[in-house]
Amino acid sequence: MPARNTPSASDVLYTEKLWPSVWIWVVVVGLSGAGVLMFGPISAATGIIAALVLLAIMTIMLVLSTPTITVTANTVRVGRASIDRKFVGSVQAFRKAEATAERGPRLNGLAYMCFRGWIDPVVKIEITDPADRTPYWLASSRRPDELVSALTTPQG
DSSP, X not given: OOOOOSOOTTOEEEEEEOOOOHHHHHHHHHHHTHHHHHXXXXXXXXXXXXXXXXXXXXXXXXXXXXXEEEEXXXXXXXXXXXXXXXXXXXXXXXXXXXXXXXXXXTOOTTSEEEOOTTOOOEEEEEEOOTTOOOOEEEEEOSSHHHHHHHHHSOOO
């Protein structure tokens, strides 16, 4: 069988899950300890159960709200948004002060935003679809250079 050089439409070229940082999980554990403080006066067992329930609820909420970035030969998906690659224009990565400026003073109110405070770099993906009022997507990425590379590589 000959080797395949071009990716098929369903081949994933890039994927990233925007998991919370370690310090977010430390905060979750600390906040769940509040259950012991609130319900401990009733009984130690009630306080421990309350802490475990709070921990489970916060963990489930964080896991379910963690977005994924996926790039295939034909589509780009960032969180809940998806678009054909043919409508992707310029792509830029920003770090540190530039990333802060993109998330703040330079942010267009019509942009699709999928960024997380615990991830500094952001990638700006221009949207060229004339039927879409969204000028660009702004997404957090721990690997912004890889994401830019995946989006700027010519489609097969």
